[in-house]
Amino acid sequence: MRFPSSFNRLLFSIALLSLSMVAYQLSLMQYLSIVQWYHFAYMVIAIALLGFGAAGTFIALFRKYLLSRIGYLLPLFMVLTGIFMPLILWLSGQPFARFDTYLLFVERSQLWQLLLYELLFFIPFFFCALAIGLVFVKYTNRIGKLYFSNLAGSGLGGLAAIILFWAASPTQIPYITGFLSLLSALLIIPHHRKRIWMISVGITAVILILLTFSSPTPLRLSQYKSLSQTLDLPKARIEKSANSPHGWVQYITSPVLRYAPGLSLSFTGEVPVIDAVFSNGEWAGAVLKSPGDSRILDYTTSAVAWELATHKKVLVLDAGTGVRTQYASLKGAAEIDHVESHRLVTGFAENQTKLASDDAVTLYQQDSRSFLAQTEKSYDLISLPPIGAFGGTAGLGALQEEYLLTTRAFSLIYDRLETDGFFEITVWLDYPYRNPLKIAATISETLAEKGISHPEQHLVSVRSWNTLTFLVKRTAFTQAEVQAVRDFCDHLYFDPMLLPGITSEERNQYNMLEDQVLFSLTDSIISGNRESIYENYDFHLRPATDDKPYFSQFLRLKSLPHLQEIFGNQSASFIELGYLIVGVTFIQSLLLAFVLILLPLFRLKKNIKNKGFTLIYFSGLGMGFMFVEIVLIQRFVLYLGHPVYSVAAVISGMLLLSGLGSWLSSGLKLSIAGIRKIMLFIVLLLLVYAGSLQWLLQMGMGFSIWGKILFSLVLIGLPSFLMGMPFPLGLQFLSQRNEEAVPWAWGINGCLSVVSASLATILAIEVGFSVLMLLAATAYFLTLASCFLVKPQ
Amino acid sequence: MKLTLLISALLLFLIAPADQDKYHRDRQQMVTAQLEARGISHEPTLNAMRSVERHRLVPPAQVQYAYEDRPLPIGFGQTISQPYMVGYMTEVIKPTAGMKVLEIGTGSGYQAAVLAEIVDEVYTIEIVEELAKTAKSRLEEMGYPNIHAKEGDGYFGWEEHAPFDAIIVTAASEFIPPPLIKQLKEGGKMVIPVGAPFTTQQLMLVEKQKDGKRKTRNLLPVRFVPFTRN
Known part of the structure; x- marks a missing residue:
């Protein structure tokens, strides 16, 4: 057997180190999405670059010293990279470093905690970049091959991350990538004191492997994440847990978990106990214990779609755990297409829902937009997932691309309706009003694009005290349908908000609002006076597009002083928290980049x-x-x-x-x-x-x-x-x-x-x-x- | 050693009353600046909030902020409401002596203590075990014999003591449990805050009318006036 030359081993070592680092970077994005929120994915990119930039500066300043000791510094930096990958995760969960996004505008100390958080995650990237940078400086004459092995390894790191997401839990992955970094060090250990190096690196590698299986790093989620709050409930138990590139999914049971979003006050029965599925620590859906439990939806505003017709062909988009699918089945739909890209979410619920064995249901594991682009079928009813959250979302979805809520998506949905078909979407009411107004704007622009001159004839909306369901029909609503909506509302103590021929009294009969703002703004949007609302309202209401798919981004920076005046500094921050967090991380990364990268290099500037x-x-x-x-x-x-x-x-x-x-x-x-x-x-x-x-x-x-x-x-x-x-x-x-x-x-x-x-x-x-x-x-x-x-x- | 003990005791003797005076002043200021200035005028509510020692019901790390005009974290993803919100919710149900009130979500125990200053009996239920235990022991220490606290699922209310003149649901809920509506007296009022943690923008009032119909009214303690350029 012929051993590769030392330079080839170096190439392989650099590729392996790069692979482990990119896989770690992607796993860190997932980890921070779980313990904090999705916003930190972009912070990780900035931190990784910061590590590389700072390492470049460090090498520039101490080049001679580092090069003279490269023999042992190179494997040492690789070993430190490997050790710090999991260690940082553990440290970031310790009380001294614990940061909570939700408290950023409540406790000033959280700003420092965030900075510390960023600096901690910076460490493994810094050591990795030191190792790679040193090699580049040392072997400038063979930079082409080295650069390629670095980038090829990095490229493969993305693929490795996808495999690891399926195979390991979020806390196991850093141990595995750490182990790979140690392997990269083993390939290039120096001849001097080779045995000591072999033993110490080998023992560390074995420890990392053992720790991978025992997973000593607990996932300390923010106490404000819905999974944390659910686990605080009596007898709450994690029944199943699995990881995937789509997210870390858990199946939770508790005897006190119940599901009845926006339940009518006329309901006097028992609200069903449910199980629940969470993805990355966020609510992903209720799991009904029997198909009959979906009958509770008869007492919610979303039932209005079924009050007007029995729909034979139904499409359920972003169907999640299948509650809307089960309801469609219960209501007698003969052909239901359940579309959900997150395999584990539907899969975990399957034990209870048995959707796969329901003859009426076809399961598609596919992204809803891809499905809409590919399918040629037409439907009597298309159901979209509920928008927002009870009481508002604190703006934490602001950076989430929501391609199902763009004008293009609504246009595709409209095109897939039968001649008399409907599509429905339920919105949680928020205050100040944002979600319902933006949905109304998106629907209005879709109807305008389709050449409908009287949109008010095609649109019905029903309101409870906390939800609002919009129902759009391809043809105009008939008088019989309008009467059916009125009866439905009267029976369940709901109020129609949009209905052909509606009077102002019937809008505010059972669930009284203190003012008419919601109605007047919606009317203006529907009647075509949208531009002035978009221009003058304090929040972004212009519909999301595929070019700007941020449906939940409502904050207009110029309105912030006005909002602070009304709601106070703190509450205003919580109306649109997500975007403000990006602003804070941007300023911090700007300062860190200046201090760690640019400032030290000013010493060299004069020459x-x-x-x-x-x-x-x-x-x-x-x-x-x-x-x-x-x-x-x-x-x-x-x-x-x-x-x-x-x-x-x-x-x-x-x-x-x-x-x-x-x-x-x-x-x-x-x-x-x-x-x-x-x-x-x-x-x-x-x-x-x-x-x-x-x-x-x-x-x-x-x-x-x-x-x-x-x-x-x-x-x-x-x-x-x-x-x-x-x-x-x-x-x-x-x-x-x-x-x-x-x-x-x-x-x-x-x-x-x-x-x-x-x-x-x-x-x-x-x-x-x-x-x-x-x-x-x-x-x-x-x-x-x-x-x-x-x-x- | 003896001298150290003596000095410590003397310092405690001097500092403790000073602290009490400070908290007393903070409370009076809180009522004037945060409640009266924003239109809360129900005298029993104002008096109750002048009396209840809010700083004894918050976690140690938050004591210094106890009387500030904002909600505070109390752990387990829960908050103690902003004083104004507590005052507003209390005023809405118009509490008087002789009433029996049910509270769902004891949390810190502050709302229960404010109510207990006015009404005859307060029944309060908390689902998170640790919060329930802490609030119960603190309320006992503070001497509220008319607060009956238990740990449990607020969904079922407290049937043995129903019907209630008013129900305050301090923990926001996606739906109103039917047993609670059943346990509310005809003509009684139920209030529920609506909003993400640390926001205090809306309050829902549920009225059980004598004809059996249930209506809700959206109350907006903080009124958002949409920006109009013209």
Whole structure:
């Protein structure tokens, strides 16, 4: 057997370390989604970049010292990476570091806790980047191969993460990735004191493996997450738990869990006890213990859809645990299509619901938007999942892409209705009013797009004290149907809000509102006076689109002072908490990037020539690359059906292909004029993407899974390949003219990448993906322009 | 050693009353600035809130903030309501001596204590074991013999002591349990706060009318005036 040469072992070691780091990064996103909220996914990207940027600075400052000791520092950094991966998770759950998103605007100390939280998670990325960076500096003559092994490993890390999500729990994965990092160290341990190294690394690796199975790191969820609150209930038990790329799912039982959302006050019977499924610590659905228990929905506003007709063909979108499917079956639907992408959610409920054995039900494990794009069937009733949460959501869904609630989705839903078909959606009432108004706006714009001149004839809405169900009919509601709605409301103490021929008295009969604001705003929206409402209301009410799929993002920053005046500083924060958290993390990452990356490099600045070029060129690259990455992640959420698949595909694809691009470019020996040409290609390509990527992805929605993967690789790979070139070319150019500028350039790029990760999220919400892609093109254009600041050699 | 003990005792003797004075002042200020200034005028409610020692019902880490104009975390994802909200909810049911009130969700015990200052009997139920135990022992220490607290599922109410003149549901609920409506006297009032934790924007009043019909009324202690540029 022939052992690989030491350099080949180094290549393999770097690939393995990179793989473990990207898999860890993705698992960290899931971990933070579970213990905190979804917002921290983008914080993880910024923290990872911060680790890499800071390591670059550290190497620049202590280059000679580090290189003279690389023999043992390299495996040491790898070992530390491996140890800190799980250790950080444990530390972040300890009382001194415990942070709770919900308390951010209640307790000032939480701001420091958040900072500490970020710094803790920064550690493994820093050590990993030190190891990789040291190798790059040491073997500059063989940088092409090393860079490729780094990026190929990183690319495979995305794939490894998907496998690990299925195979291990969220707290086990960091032990596994830590073990892989230790393996990477074992491949390159120094000859000097080899035995001691082997024994100590080997023992650590064995400990990590043993700890993987015993999982000593508890998942300490925020006390405000619905899973934490449910587990505080008497005799609450976790019956089943499993992980998947879609989320960490748990099946909970408790004798006091009951389900009757917005139950009519006329109901005098027993509310059924249920089980419940949670995904990433959030409520994913009730599990009824018998199909008959769904009869409780007869006493909710959503029953109005069944009051008017017996629907034979029913489509249940984002069907979750199947409560709406069971109800449709109970009401006599002959053909029910249950569409849910989260396999575990439907699967966990299956023991009780037995949906698979119901002849009327067909289960589709598919994303609702993909299903709508592919199906050619028509339905009598299409049911959407309830929107919002009881009493409002505190704005925590603000960053969630909700592609089922865009105007395009509603248009597709409308197109799938039979001639007399309906679609229904129930909204939890919030205050100040946001969700019901935005749903009304989305429906109105959909009806307008379909050429319906009297939308009020096609729309019914029924209100209880806490829910509001909208029912849209393709043809106008008949008089008999209108009367049926009135009888339904009278019987159950509900009030119609929208009904052909409605009077103002009957809107406020059983559930009285103190003012008419909800009614007057809804009327204005339906009657076509939408623009002035969009412009003047304190919250964003303009419907979500596929370009800005943030249905739950309502906050307008300019309204914040007005809201604070009315509700007080603290309550105003809780109306739209999610977006404000992004703002706080953006400011913190800006400060951290400055302090950890840029500030230390100022010592080197005085010897640098071509300052203007270096600053603009590398700032543009850092910002442009990150903007493109964030847009691609967001766009591919819809195309691939889930954020985790999108993040894995985009991060892996971009790393792999930009690595290939940079490898090839290193052999090109391009002049500054050559760099300009590449930059021009990138700018043009990004302009094309800004205008056509959404359209291209819509065209490819109906492809098979393999077709989708191939199409994704092409669309992600093409710009990535080109975007991989300017960075090494720029460094190469600098190193020939003024080597002192190289670490400074590295730091500027790192700093802008960190800042841009959070900034891109904010920009995506504010201006949409197409404009963000245009901004990316602008950033690359600035980089191109900076090339004219230096004379060609 | 003796000297240290003596000094400690002396300090305690001097500091403790000073603290009590401070809390007393804070309470008076709270009632004036947070309740009266915002329109709460029900005298028994104001008096009750001047008396109840809120700082004794919050976790130690929150004592210094006890009389601030905001809700505070008490653990288990629960909060002690903003003083104004407690005052508003109390005023809405118009409590008087002789009444019997049921509270669902004891939480910190503060709402029960405020009610107990006014009405004859307060029955309070808390589902989270730890919260129920803490609140019960604190309320006993504070000397409220007319508060009857138990740990249990608020869904069923407290049938042995029904009917109630009023029911306060302090923990927001997605539905109103039918047994509670049954245990409410005809003409009685039930109040429920609606909103995510740390927000206090809405209150729901449920009225059981004499004709058997049930109506709700959305009360808005904090009125949102939509922004209009013109």
